[in-house]
Amino acid sequence: MTPERRRAIWAIYVWCRRTDELVDGPNASHISALALDRWESRLEDIFAGRPYDMLDAALSDTVASFPVDIQPFRDMIEGMRMDLRKSRYRTFDELYLYCYYVAGTVGLMSVPVMGISPDSRAATETVYKGALALGLANQLTNILRDVGEDARRGRIYLPQDELEMAGLSEADIFNGRVTDEWRSFMGGQITRARSFFRRAEEGATELNQESRWPVWASLLLYRQILDEIEANDYDNFTKRAYVPKAKKLMALPKAYLRSLMAPSSLTQSQRHYSSLT
Numbered sequence: 001m002t003p004e005r006r007r008a009i010w011a012i013y014v015w016c017r018r019t020d021e022l023v024d025g026p027n028a029s030h031i032s033a034l035a036l037d038r039w040e041s042r043l044e045d046i047f048a049g050r051p052y053d054m055l056d057a058a059l060s061d062t063v064a065s066f067p068v069d070i071q072p073f074r075d076m077i078e079g080m081r082m083d084l085r086k087s088r089y090r091t092f093d094e095l096y097l098y099c100y101y102v103a104g105t106v107g108l109m110s111v112p113v114m115g116i117s118p119d120s121r122a123a124t125e126t127v128y129k130g131a132l133a134l135g136l137a138n139q140l141t142n143i144l145r146d147v148g149e150d151a152r153r154g155r156i157y158l159p160q161d162e163l164e165m166a167g168l169s170e171a172d173i174f175n176g177r178v179t180d181e182w183r184s185f186m187g188g189q190i191t192r193a194r195s196f197f198r199r200a201e202e203g204a205t206e207l208n209q210e211s212r213w214p215v216w217a218s219l220l221l222y223r224q225i226l227d228e229i230e231a232n233d234y235d236n237f238t239k240r241a242y243v244p245k246a247k248k249l250m251a252l253p254k255a256y257l258r259s260l261m262a263p264s265s266l267t268q269s270q271r272h273y274s275s276l277t
């Protein structure tokens with residue numbers, strides 16, 4: 001990315017990291033709803049050009065230079081509130097909402113910095129939908145990688161109705177035995193995560209040329225975690241799926257080649273029409 005964009009993405013990363021650290025970090029047990037309310041009013045100050053510390057100031061600078069909207073930042077804080085009060089998800093709809101709050105938001109924050117290619121004929125909405133999809137895909141992958149780790153903290157970020165349909169109970173997650181039921185359940189979850197990566201690809205192609213390589217790289221790298229879960233024969237209870245360094249390095253030239261792909265020259269309705277004729 002250009003140095004300006006790089007610094008802006010860094011400031012967004014730092015803010016997200018600190019937000020996550022409030023509820024996930026070493027002092028998380030001291031963080032109440034009140035602390036999150038305070039964090040949110042501090043966010044309003046950042047956007048109003050009244051940063052509280054130098055890391056906030058980096059974000060104030062970013063939002064002054066790029067057309068970033070405050071809403072996804074508020075929504076991420078809402079996701080932290082949700083994580084404080086909730087440790088089970090009844091349906092995928094419920095899980096989707098959580099994933100939007102904590103990860104889809106990151107995609108929405110990033111697009112105004114990365115920029116859309118002047119050659120793109122796609123609707124702005126299509127690009128944002130792709131960014132949202134990449135956040136969702138990453139979060140779903142993160143959840144599938146960390147099933148065992150989360151269970152040891154008493155948390156299950158998996159749709160209960162789908163577990164039940166696969167013949168699995170909560171006790172099965174806590175016992176952590178890889179059975180055929182688990183393999184088949186995981187297979188379905190992995191397929192769904194991949195479908196979000198697929199939708200993200202359509203958005204990535206429409207981004208500004210200078211921003212495409214890092215986005216393709218992160219997409220290809222994180223998606224490989226799903227392959228590693230399969231390679232571990234779906235044992236995400238006792239193993240952390242890990243992409244080896246060599247494979248990560250190999251993804252970089254692949255990502256570079258993908259980033260050379262030009263944005264679609266057809267609008268969505270033209271694409272739709274040509275697929276019918």
Ligand SMILES: Nc1ncnc2c1ncn2[C@@H]1O[C@H](COP(=O)(O)OP(=O)(O)OP(=O)(O)O)[C@@H](O)[C@H]1O
Nearest residue numbers: 142145221222224225228240241242243244245248
């Ligand atoms: N080689 C890899 N294979 C699989 N996952 C990886 C690999 N390298 C990094 N990750 C994961 O990518 C995410 C972002 O990486 P980063 O180095 O920022 O870790 P982190 O967020 O500090 O780690 P943690 O997940 O423990 O909070 C993390 O979830 C990390 O575990």
Ligand SMILES: CC(C)=CCC/C(C)=C/CC/C(C)=C/CC/C(C)=C/COP(=O)(O)OP(=O)(O)O
Nearest residue numbers: 103106107110130131134135138139142203204
């Ligand atoms: C595709 C288009 C058009 C644009 C790109 C838009 C972007 C940059 C999307 C990326 C979104 C993103 C990076 C979301 C983060 C999701 C995620 C898995 C966070 C989890 O990180 P960890 O720190 O490992 O989480 P835990 O440690 O809490 O498990």
Ligand SMILES: [Mn+2]
Nearest residue numbers: 017020021024
């Ligand atoms: Mn983390």
